[in-house]
Amino acid sequence: MPEKKTTARARKDKREGKSASTQAGEYVREEIEHVREGKHGARSAKQAIAIGLSKARRDGVKAKPSRSASKATKKKAAQDSRASTRKRSSGTAAKKSASRKRATGTSARKSTAKKTTARKSTARSKASTAALKREGRWAASKRALSAQGHKAAAKRSASSRSASAKKAARTKGATGRKTAAKKAARTRARKAS
Template identity: 55%
Template sequence: MPEKKTLSRARADKRAGKAPSTQAGEFVKEEIDHVRAGKHGVKSTKQAVAIGLSKARRAGVDLKPPKKGATSESTRKKAEKDREAGQIPAAARKSASKETTAKRSRTTTAVLKHEGKKSASRGALSAQAKSAAAKRPAASRSAAAKKASHTKGAAVRSAAAKKAAATKGAAGRKAAAKKAAHTRAARAHH
């Protein structure tokens, strides 16, 4: 069961109009934090991500299952079942008896406790991110980078630009505007 703060952050992301993958990122972060805190371990970074995505789907994040051929059929079916479970209101869900659920939960946690913690390290996460990005086409990576520069980065840059503009004076601002226009024009030709 995800923590309340994770659920509230995911809901806030949804209200802000962020993508389902961004909403699911809150659950993945929670899972990484659990491993780092020693609550349990994971075989690999991919497993930590998979657990987080499963929690996200079951919590109602509208995250599509992987495409055919992208992963094993059993993984795809599990993702579909998780997504379906998340779409059903909690009150209407049929679940196993509390005894069975508790036993299953204890068993899963016991197995994960035997796994290592290194898969949640900065290095392991970095390697996972790089290998995942390398599998994507260059156009996809480029589009993601452009989109990122227009969202969070743009707000940071505009704040920095405003601060710099306040100290430049009229002549400095005019020169900066000319330089920016020149740069945009040069990049438009490429």
């Protein structure tokens, strides 16, 4: 389960009209923090990011996998998205049945509402958690994340990277652009000396 503050940040991003990948970034950040804190480990930066994206999709973020993603990745993404819709529909069904019970005055025992969510077996859940705890924390290091970012960028074309940069500049706003420009100037000055 994602933390409340992460969900709140993602909802804020959605209200501000930010993209699904930006919303999902909040969950990825949370996962990286968990690995750094030692709540569990990860085999690679890619795995930590994948766990964060899965959490995001299960929480209702419409983050689509890339077109070049494997069949297994696309299947898992679809599964996570279905889980989020099931969770939402079961929540609204529970609210409706509760309000109906209050209106008609029937007891909770007579409720005929069925559970729609399929639960993961306890044994599998414990096994996957134990496996993650055995992994190291190196995957969330700055170096590992930087290498992963470079690898992901290298797969994209120059025009695709350029379009992303232009969009980022447009959506950043005047204050954001000013801050970024100051940071870039500091970086250039540091490299020059």
